[in-house]
Amino acid sequence: MDETAGIYAQESPYLERFVQVGVASGRVLRVTFPNEAEDDALPDHAVLDRIMAYLEGVEEDFSDVQVALTVPTDQRGVLEAVRNIPYGDQVNVETVARMTSGIDHTEEADLDLVRTALDANPAPILVPDHRVRDGPSAAPPDVEQKLRSLEGL
The missing domain is CATH 1.10.10.10 (Winged helix-like DNA-binding domain superfamily/Winged helix DNA-binding domain)
Incomplete structure (x- = not known):
């Protein structure tokens, strides 16, 4: 996975809103669905591209994506x-x-x-x-x- 930390967002026609992914240290920290992307969000990230393909009907399990489960x-x-x-x-x-x-x-x-x-x-x-x-x-x-x-x- 891309090691670059940041916020990435693309608009999903299917969801009629943005999909926004926060990434740090090669792990996804958060996935959100805002009506507008954050101003500093970038459009290109491999995980975000896979999410967008999933939303277009590509069967995907995301099992290889590292998620930082910051919960108890x-x-x-x-x-x-x-x-x-x-x-x-x-x-x-x-x-x-x-x-x-x-x-x-x-x-x-x-x-x-x-x-x-x-x-x-x-x-x-x-x-x-x-x-x-x-x-x-x-x-x-x-x-x-x-x-x-x-x-x-």
Whole structure:
């Protein structure tokens, strides 16, 4: 991955908004969907190009993209499990809990932890929280619905 730190953005006709990626030390720090790109955002980055291709219908899992999951450790485990949900598949919060080491899918507090992690996801699309049908997404609702539609969910 490109090691250059910065903010990169391109407009997505499919989402009808920009996709903005923050990168540092070869890792994606954040993916956001603003109506306008930040003034200093640059248009060219390999990960951003891959996201744009995905939004045009190219099946992509982004498993090789390094994401800096700057969330508490217990939430990090949840988000790492979500990264393993295949393109075009959907699961529920309970299944994510089952997929996550150290979390009990029968405990409401652990299910709440899964929901909290999904809501705090710093990199929607790369960590595909839109594939969790009954959990929150960190992406705006209209973006989440378009991502689900794109994958036939």
